[in-house]
Amino acid sequence: MGKKNKKLQGSAVPRQPDIRLSFKLPQRPKMAPVACVSPEASEASIEEEESLPSPRLDARSYMPETEEDEAPTTKGDIKKILVEMRQVWREDLQKVQTDVEAGRRIVQGLETHEASRDGKIRATDQSLLELTSQVQDLRCTVTTMEARQRHKNLRLRGVPESVENTQLLHYVQDLTAAMGVKSATDKMQITTAFRVRKAATAPSEAPRDIIVVT
Structure with missing residues (x-):
């Protein structure tokens, strides 16, 4: 009897709660698994994000279209414009080249004519020097002959003016x-x-x- 009472008395004592179970530890947030992404894939994703339309409202979309909005913006149109511009530039350049060639030919002709004229001028100068020398010699000869002739000439004074020029020779001979x-x-x-x-x-x-010339 005594042992049973002891067991009953021991079973009647309430158990103390476990302190460790009353406190809940904070749980860490679960992280999504990290996947390996290549640089090309990341750049493609960035381009896709940039290509997506912005949710912001654009006031220009509500404005009426102008002449600038009607301008071609596609690559084909731009390429066509470039081809046309190059064609125009090519034609203008060809015209300029033609004019330059014509001017070059004219300049070459003028240079040739100028060289020929310079040669003629030099020849003319040489001929002029020779002629000047000859004229000087002839002038000296004429001066000498005139001086010699004057020594033989006669000068008559007092012959009346009534004797005409056509009669002077006969008059002098008779005299x-x-x-x-x-x-x-x-x-x-x-x-x-x-x-x-x-x-x-x-x-x-x-x-x-x-x-009187003698």
Whole structure:
């Protein structure tokens, strides 16, 4: 009896709660598994995100279309415009090249003509120098001959003006014959006779002198 009472008394004592079970530990958030993504795939995903339309409202979409909105924006249209522009530029360049070639030919012709003219000018200068030298020689010769001729010429004064120029030669020949000079066989032979201008100091009533060329 005593042992049973002891067991009953021991079973009647309530158990103390376990403190460890009363506190709940904080749970960590579950992480999604990380997948290996290549750089190409990441760039493609970024391009897809950029290509997606923005949820923001664009005021230009509600504005009326203008001439600028009607301009071609596709690659084909731009390529076509570039081809047309290149064709126009090519034609303009060909025209410019043609004009340049024509100008070059003209310049070459002018250079050739200029060189030929320079050669002619040099030849003309040389000929002019030679002619000038010849003229100088002839002038000296004429001066010498005139000086020698003057020593043989005669100057007659006092012959009246009534004797005309056509009669001067016969008048002088008759005068020399009257003076006793032989005209045909003598050393002096009269070839011509002419009057000269009156000297400034000569009297106004005096007749002009006569030069007798012998």
